[in-house]
Amino acid sequence: MKRPSASPTLTGSSRECIGSAQFVTTVLHQFAESLGNAIDAKDPYTSKHSDDVAEISCFLAVAMGLTKREADIIHVAGHLHDIGKIGVPDLVLKKRGSLTPSEWAAIQKHPQAGADILKPVTALDNIGVVEMVLHHHERYDGKGYPKRLFGTQIPLGARIIAVADTVSAMLQNRPYRSAKNYQKVVEEITRCSGTQFDPRVVEVFRQSASFIEKLVSNEKAVLKRVS
Ligand SMILES: [Fe+2]
Numbered sequence: 692m693k694r695p696s697a698s699p700t701l702t703g704s705s706r707e708c709i710g711s712a713q714f715v716t717t718v719l720h721q722f723a724e725s726l727g728n729a730i731d732a733k734d735p736y737t738s739k740h741s742d743d744v745a746e747i748s749c750f751l752a753v754a755m756g757l758t759k760r761e762a763d764i765i766h767v768a769g770h771l772h773d774i775g776k777i778g779v780p781d782l783v784l785k786k787r788g789s790l791t792p793s794e795w796a797a798i799q800k801h802p803q804a805g806a807d808i809l810k811p812v813t814a815l816d817n818i819g820v821v822e823m824v825l826h827h828h829e830r831y832d833g834k835g836y837p838k839r840l841f842g843t844q845i846p847l848g849a850r851i852i853a854v855a856d857t858v859s860a861m862l863q864n865r866p867y868r869s870a871k872n873y874q875k876v877v878e879e880i881t882r883c884s885g886t887q888f889d890p891r892v893v894e895v896f897r898q899s900a901s902f903i904e905k906l907v908s909n910e911k912a913v914l915k916r917v918s
């Protein structure tokens with residue numbers, strides 16, 4: 692998909708695939724985007740969620756001072772973060788009411804399922820993408836899943852994706868609630884600093900919140916033009 696030119700995200704074509712860094716920015720990215728689109732296609736409520744998570748995560752990574760390559764890797768992980776939902780029954784994913792304990796347990800399996808799906812791709816494992824996918828629902832206070840890691844035990848990329856995931860999810864309608872406006876999203880992310888989220892990631896998000904709002908809304912505008 693076309694991206695805003697100010698966004699520090701991936702570009703390139705397969706012609707540029709001449710070394711390991713270029714491989715991340717071309718073939719891996721294209722496959723990641725394709726698989727992210729596949730999981731989003733399962734549910735109309737999550738349309739373009741994986742794209743948004745990839746874009747926001749990459750922006751946050753650059754804003755935190757990570758290298759372009761590190762940000763590109765986090766971008767790839769953002770596209771793939773929910774790939775494990777392919778194993779969650781549609782009736783559970785799309786349920787309007789509250790989840791039963793067994794349904795909630797099925798949802799909570801998706802990070803491990805995603806890691807298991809991706810693990811055979813050695814390149815993704817070697818650059819940390821599998822670990823980021825596995826831990827994207829950990830919480831900074833250790834109350835997340837699947838491993839209840841806390842603080843810096845959680846890979847930085849997963850801590851970044853956790854914020855981006857929540858930002859994107861709150862901006863979308865879900866079967867069980869309506870989309871929040873952007874100011875409410877910023878307030879909610881800020882409220883959860885130090886509990887759900889890494890305070891350093893939240894601080895960078897707050898500093899760049901207006902740009903991220905434009906980043907997400909620009910994507911929506913592009914999507915409307917091509918649809
Ligand atoms: Fe992408």
Ligand SMILES: [Fe+2]
Nearest residue numbers: 772773827828
């Ligand atoms: Fe997830």
